[in-house]
Amino acid sequence: MNDGRQDGLIYFRDGDLIAESGEARVYRMITNGNEELFLEIGQGHTLWAHSMEWEDYVFQLKGRPHGECLEIGLGLGVASRYILSCPKVENLTTIEVNKDVIEVQAKINPIEDKWGMISFSDRHTIYNAEGLAYMYATKKKYDFVFIDCYDRIDEETLPLIADMAFAAKRLLKEGGEVVGWFDKFTTEDFVTPFFNIFKDDFVI
Numbered sequence: 001m002n003d004g005r006q007d008g009l010i011y012f013r014d015g016d017l018i019a020e021s022g023e024a025r026v027y028r029m030i031t032n033g034n035e036e037l038f039l040e041i042g043q044g045h046t047l048w049a050h051s052m053e054w055e056d057y058v059f060q061l062k063g064r065p066h067g068e069c070l071e072i073g074l075g076l077g078v079a080s081r082y083i084l085s086c087p088k089v090e091n092l093t094t095i096e097v098n099k100d101v102i103e104v105q106a107k108i109n110p111i112e113d114k115w116g117m118i119s120f121s122d123r124h125t126i127y128n129a130e131g132l133a134y135m136y137a138t139k140k141k142y143d144f145v146f147i148d149c150y151d152r153i154d155e156e157t158l159p160l161i162a163d164m165a166f167a168a169k170r171l172l173k174e175g176g177e178v179v180g181w182f183d184k185f186t187t188e189d190f191v192t193p194f195f196n197i198f199k200d201d202f203v204i
């Protein structure tokens with residue numbers, strides 16, 4: 001995850017706090033004439049999502065989301081918008097564990113609409129629940145699952161990512177696919193273990 005610095009600017013020092021709910025805060029900062037949004041959660045300045053990730057989502061997901069989709073981790077809703085913009089997608093269910101994130105995301109929704117991105121619609125359902133618990137509880141099957149509930153890939157997060165991927169594979173319809181967000185700043189040691197998790201024959 002990028003640390004929120006752009007051209008010598010830092011989002012929480014040089015940007016504006018535009019929405020807040022409980023422990024979730026969204027800042028807007030203008031860099032090179034572009035408006036960027038940053039989501040931090042909790043005490044201190046822990047960055048969980050930023051709007052520049054749109055291009056990463058396009059690169060990583062292009063052509064893959066289809067049919068009925070599930071997403072774990074709402075954040076700023078950037079990936080949600082991308083998934084909903086894919087022509088083969090019927091609907092999207094997003095599971096977000098933090099109620100403050102859902103509320104703050106709803107507050108910035110009109111601001112993001114102004115960018116011409118696809119708006120949230122009746123094809124999008126957001127549930128406040130823990131992702132793993134939802135996946136083991138639901139009877140629903142999905143064509144595509146996107147897991148994006150971690151802020152880095154390392155020895156601490158890989159076990160959770162593996163558990164999530166295992167639970168998600170059980171929910172797939174025939175021909176379905178599970179994809180996890182790949183952090184391009186991941187250290188080399190964790191790259192292969194990460195991608196192995198999403199292979200069909202991976203066992204925990």
Ligand SMILES: C[S@@+](CC[C@H](N)C(=O)[O-])C[C@H]1O[C@@H](n2cnc3c(N)ncnc32)[C@H](O)[C@@H]1O
Pocket residue numbers: 041048049050072073074075076077078079080095096097098101129130131132148149150151
């Ligand atoms: C990296 S952000 C997601 C970014 C998002 N895809 C976007 O487009 O902005 C991760 C999100 O996952 C949520 N999260 C963390 N653990 C979770 C869990 N176990 N179940 C569901 N959501 C979780 C966090 O609260 C956070 O909002």
